[in-house]
Amino acid sequence: MKTLPxxxxxxxxxxxxxxxxAVLCLGAGLQQDAAAQAKPAAPRVYxxxxxxxxxxxxxxxRQELVxxxxxxxxxxxxxxxALPPPQEFQRQLLERMIVDRAQLQLAKEYGIRVDDTMLDxxxxxxxxxxxxxxxxxxxxxxxxxxxxxxxxxxxxxxIMMQRLREREVDNKIQITESEVDNYLAxxxxxxxQEFLLSHILVRTPENATAEQIAERRKRxxxxxxxxxxxxxxxxxxxxxxxxxxxxxxxxxxxxxxDRLPQLFMSAIENLxxxxxxxxxxxxxxxxxxxxxxxxxxxxxxxxxxxxxxxHARHILIKVNQIVTPADAKRKLVExxxxxxxxxxxxxxxAKLFSNDLSASRxxxxxxIYPGDTVPEFERAMxxxxxxxxxxxxxxxxxxHLIQVLERKKDDVSQERQRLIxxxxxxxxxLDEATQDWLRQLRDRAYVEYRFENAESR
Numbered sequence: 001m002k003t004l005p006x007x008x009x010x011x012x013x014x015x016x017x018x019x020x021x022a023v024l025c026l027g028a029g030l031q032q033d034a035a036a037q038a039k040p041a042a043p044r045v046y047x048x049x050x051x052x053x054x055x056x057x058x059x060x061x062r063q064e065l066v067x068x069x070x071x072x073x074x075x076x077x078x079x080x081x082a083l084p085p086p087q088e089f090q091r092q093l094l095e096r097m098i099v100d101r102a103q104l105q106l107a108k109e110y111g112i113r114v115d116d117t118m119l120d121x122x123x124x125x126x127x128x129x130x131x132x133x134x135x136x137x138x139x140x141x142x143x144x145x146x147x148x149x150x151x152x153x154x155x156x157x158x159i160m161m162q163r164l165r166e167r168e169v170d171n172k173i174q175i176t177e178s179e180v181d182n183y184l185a186x187x188x189x190x191x192x193q194e195f196l197l198s199h200i201l202v203r204t205p206e207n208a209t210a211e212q213i214a215e216r217r218k219r220x221x222x223x224x225x226x227x228x229x230x231x232x233x234x235x236x237x238x239x240x241x242x243x244x245x246x247x248x249x250x251x252x253x254x255x256x257x258d259r260l261p262q263l264f265m266s267a268i269e270n271l272x273x274x275x276x277x278x279x280x281x282x283x284x285x286x287x288x289x290x291x292x293x294x295x296x297x298x299x300x301x302x303x304x305x306x307x308x309x310x311h312a313r314h315i316l317i318k319v320n321q322i323v324t325p326a327d328a329k330r331k332l333v334e335x336x337x338x339x340x341x342x343x344x345x346x347x348x349x350a351k352l353f354s355n356d357l358s359a360s361r362x363x364x365x366x367x368i369y370p371g372d373t374v375p376e377f378e379r380a381m382x383x384x385x386x387x388x389x390x391x392x393x394x395x396x397x398x399x400h401l402i403q404v405l406e407r408k409k410d411d412v413s414q415e416r417q418r419l420i421x422x423x424x425x426x427x428x429x430l431d432e433a434t435q436d437w438l439r440q441l442r443d444r445a446y447v448e449y450r451f452e453n454a455e456s457r
Contacts, residue, residue, distance in 0.1 A: 053094060054448040055101040060094070068093050071146070072247055078324075081249045082232055084239035092238065092246055099438060102445040104157055107164040114156045122155055130322050131353065140322055169434050175425050183258070183421040193257045194375055195268060196293030198233055198250040201435075203242035203285035206443040220279050220286035227276045233290050242285065243435070253396060254293075254375050259427040264289060284435045295375075307370055311405040312381055313363035315349055316356040318398035328399040332392040336401055339389055346389070346403050355398065367408075371420060377402065 053060040072093060076083060083089060114122075127137035138148045202220040204213055223240045227233060234249025241250050257265060267277040268291050277289040315335060317328035335353065338344040347362025354363050370378065376395040381402050384390055390402040 051450045053098060053450065054446070055098050056105055056446050058101060058105065060097055060101065065090065065094055065097065067150075068097060074145075076238070076247060079248065081238060081247075082235040084235060088239045095242075096244070096247075098445070098447055099442050100157070100161065102441050103161045103164055103438075106168075106441065107160045110164070110167065112160050112163050112167075114159045119152060119156050119159075122159065123152055126155070126320075130318075130320070130355075132322075137322070144322075165434060165437075169437050170430065173426055173429050173433055175422050175429075179425055180418050180421045183425055184417060186258075194254050194295050195257065195260070195291060196254050197252040197264075197268070198237060198290045198292060199243065199245075199252055200227075200233075200237045200241040200250050200288040201243040201285055202240065202287075203439060206440050217279070217281075217286055220288065224276070224279060224288055227288060227290070233276065250290075254295075256375070256424075258424045261428060261432060263287075282432065284432065284439060308407055308409055309367045309369055310381055310407050311367050312365050313346065313350065313358070313361075313403050313405065314356070314365060314377075315346075315354045315363055315401040316398055317353065317400075318355040323398075325394070325399070329392045329394075332399050332401050336389060336391065339401075346401075363403075369416070 050062045051059045052062050052065060069090065073083060073089075084092065123137075124134055127134045130137060132140065141148055141151055200220075200223055202216050202223065204216045208216070219240070223236060226236055234251075237243075237245075237250030238247050240246075243250065245251060261282070263280050263282055264287070267280045267287075267289055271277060271289075271291040273291055273293060275291055277287075277291075280287040280289065315332065317323065317331050319325050319328050331353070335344075335349050338349065339346060347364075350359055350361075350363030353359075356363070358365055365373075368378075368381070372378075373381070374395050374397070376393060377400060380390050380393040380400075381404060384402065384404040386404050386406050388404060390400070393400045393402060
């Protein structure tokens with residue numbers, strides 16, 4: 001595959017537990033802290049921090065949760081996602097932290113480490129991608145309220161968890177030759193739909209009893225009632241969903257139909273844009289899907305007919321906590337103007353500004369088959385004539401300027417057909433396999449909640 005592979009969303013389901021009373025205690029503790037600050041002469045002394053949960057042999061403190069709440073709240077507001085009620089918001093974040101802590105513990109048990117040298121390189125690459133020196137990047141982070149030391153540790157933890165999932169999930173997905181044969185046979189029929197989806201997952205525990213399953217289904221039905229009554233789906237996802245994407249409104253992004261589980265396809269195939277599905281039962285729990293958009297997509301068929309290949313290059317500006325979508329788009333508009341005025345060469349601007357590995361090659365991506373890139377990129381590229389430069393195009397990676405250099409037609413080899421099939425099947429299996437693995441990891445972890453008042457007499 002090329003530099004812009006189809007993006008995988010590795011979801012991380014977390015267990016929904018009735019913590020209403022416990023969270024109320026947490027809220028009360030926060031209110032008590034505020035009261036203590038307002039009345040410094042009070043006879044009681046309040047501790048600066050307290051333990052709110054024990055995960056196996058480690059603790060999560062109230063201060064850790066408060067810091068994460070502030071960070072995620074700021075990100076959700078920037079993305080325009082309505083915040084869930086405070087109690088549910090705290091519950092969601094605490095469960096996310098528990099699952100992350102369990103992953104990090106397992107990673108350490110397996111000897112997965114990210115040393116300071118490797119971490120320094122990763123942080124330096126992030127700074128470079130933002131066209132900043134390391135010191136400028138650090139200053140910007142801290143101005144935004146993120147301590148640089150904490151940012152480094154977050155990057156270390158993300159790398160460790162990704163390596164753990166690759167070991168425990170990605171590398172264990174099995175794809176048989178018969179699955180490839182069946183996929184290629186299915187591709188002989190007209191296909192190529194893509195769906196923009198959001199979802200809510202009400203997870204069931206591993207080896208759940210009939211009573212537990214019934215309780216979780218009832219919860220899903222209550223959520224569906226709110227959806228059907230016109231409730232904000234993104235807010236409901238942030239409030240009730242047990243999936244890792246809950247706090248991004250349950251957004252799954254654009255998904256090709258051949259990369260969706262058949263259960264999902266059956267649930268959405270007759271939906272109109274804006275409609276939500278009925279409850280879908282999977283091994284991981286109960287899902288509610290919302291169809292936000294539908295469009296056709298390029299598909300490489302198994303017929304072996306000649307397909308169009310495109311030789312293209314691009315300039316990518318990534319969006320992150322430092323560079324906003326507006327910043328990225330504005331920068332590319334400026335670069336496009338320089339190109340239109342013949343004030344610069346495309347390859348020179350790519351080397352200077354692109355946040356992609358292709359920058360050193362002047363943004364050259366080589367020859368691209370249909371399906372090699374994410375749909376947004378491919379759609380824009382296919383609409384260009386040789387030599388033409390696109391307007392800024394948004395994709396999951398950020399914003400792009402794309403230039404088509406030339407086109408040709410070539411037969412798709414049998415080997416390539418099977419490679420494409422294997423990738424699609426792997427993508428189809430990956431999300432559910434990751435959810436299932438994390439559910440098991442969460443259910444096996446020893447978790448004790450401690451919400452007693454952090455005060456001493």
